[in-house]
Amino acid sequence: MSQTPNNKDNIILSLEQLTKKIGQQTLVDQLSFQVRKGEIVGLLGPNGAGKTTTIRMIVGLIKMTSGDVFIQGKSIRSQFTEAIRHVGAIVENPEFYSFMTGLDNLKQYQRMSEGVTEERMQQVVKLVGLTDAMNKKVKAYSLGMRQRLGIAQALLHNPSILILDEPTNGLDPAGIREMRDYLKKIAKVEGIAILVSSHLLSEMELMCSRVVVIQQGKYVTEQLLTDSTNKIASNDGVKLMFIVDNAELAASTLHSLPLVNILTVNVEAQHVILQTKNEDVPSIVSALSGQGVGIYRIIEEKQTLEDEFLKWTGGGQIV
Structure with missing residues (x-):
């Protein structure tokens, strides 16, 4: 959706x-x-x-x-x-006259485009961080500098x-x-x-x-993607690992709570992994504490873009 x-x-x-x-x-x-x-x-x-x-x-x-x-x-x-x-676009790699300076390459594009002022050229050059490289020949540019020069060129005409x-x-x-x-x-x-x-x-x-x-x-x-961490923004709540002193007691306590989906119980490692809503976490902590379960740590297991991509595409390789 x-x-x-x-x-x-x-x-x-x-x-x-x-x-x-x-x-x-x-x-x-x-x-x-x-x-x-x-x-x-x-x-x-x-x-x-x-x-x-x-x-x-x-x-x-x-x-x-x-x-x-x-x-x-x-x-x-x-x-x-x-x-x-x-539209400003770079499809595949940007191409320039390598024997000319970065500035001369942009001026060449300026001559082919309407309304590109000197002020606009200086503005985009500063925006992509190439102010100090404009008088160097493009053949001396690194690949990253060439890419940024390509973006500057693509931005010239606003x-x-x-x-x-x-x-x-x-x-x-x-x-x-x-x-x-x-x-x-x-x-x-x-x-x-x-x-x-x-x-x-x-x-x-x-x-x-x-x-x-x-x-x-x-x-x-x-x-x-979420603004703060650019992790996947999920409507399914959060996936949490509770590291406790008694995983069996924690699991039995959590089973009685609504809106908590227990995914994994590991008695040997003493942790419980569950899916819940953010707003229900305080109630979960309170319930576990009320039953005498010692909580050592709560770790959020975030879904990455790679995890989601594999679900969306059935494991298809991205190229």
Whole structure:
């Protein structure tokens, strides 16, 4: 079930029954979802799920068979020029003239785009942290710097949405963290929507406010991530491990309580794992204490994006 916010006024990107067929093969099958202003949405799916095909249709690199994509209310199918002007995108790796400086590469793009001022160039360069590297030739840039220069270029014309296909591909851990931080900063400062595809589940979990999962070209689910830790936001309450001095007595006590689902009782390790609601935890602690059960620790076992992904896709590998 979708857990998307309901504010229609902030919708930047809307996919409506988007479909791509080649011969008898359906690569993307009636895919629908939305991306809103200021949020980072991750597009996830196993190998061959149709992620890159979907992104290529959104930006007009390949034609859709049926359905449509709307960007700021403009149709990619029938109003392509009006729609695509709201898009900044990097599909695969950004390409530049390596013998030119970063600044000259951006100026080259500036000449091809309307309304890009010197002030805007300085603004996006500062936003992606490349102010001190603008006069260096691109061939001296690290991969992470090239990726950030690509994002700067994609932001020059003030797009409403930034679309990135594997932006952390090939980066080392420091570069991945740097890219994640800059994307979160861009979403916050620029207020634009970001749609990002990646095979790094841990990074998507840290970066995104919401994920959309597809499999075999079809929509599977979408899930909000919590703001505080970017863990899965669950309506099923919390999963807790109670480490106690008497697991058997704890289990028998808990069995008598409503709204408590005991998952595991380990007498040897003296712990009980249960599922409950946040608001019921004080009552559980009180009941255990009332029966003389000593509580040493309470540990929350959080569901990770990887755990949920394996459930959603039946263990399909993500690529």
